[in-house]
Amino acid sequence: MKVNVIGQVPKEFVDSEIHAILQENPARAIKEITFERLDGDECKESYELTTVPFERIRRITGYLVGTMDRWNDAKRAEEHDRVKHSL
Template sequence: MEDKEIQAYIKYLENKFPDETLKSLSIIIDGKDVNLDYIFQTQNFEKIRKITDYLVGTLNRFNNAKAAEESDRVKYV
């Protein structure tokens, strides 16, 4: 298989899954069929919480009023 064709398969996967990063790709040719076995890199995720009616991961982007509202709220344990 030519390098140009391999790059086309990689580009196809990148377009089909734009938010993923390709870790490995195995191309298996079976007659006229081509099977693609691929693995994406695991993604780190940020914990999202609902604070003062906003979905946030951290409070660092809150302005002074929202930060004060968060510190004044009643926290249930």
């Protein structure tokens, strides 16, 4: 995680904001976060989270699958012989 701080921002504030962001997004990590001190006690923050991996799941021969890598020969033959409908 890359942390950018522009101006004087207390370390306790930075740590608490990072903790809050991670609590709101438990399945993701912070790629980069920037804190910029504005007038008075105001602080502008911006951050970028990592992407969530996405795997397409299809229903084939009655099973929900992502890939057919672990299928045996009989199940592969069943998939090959099935009637494929188009829209």
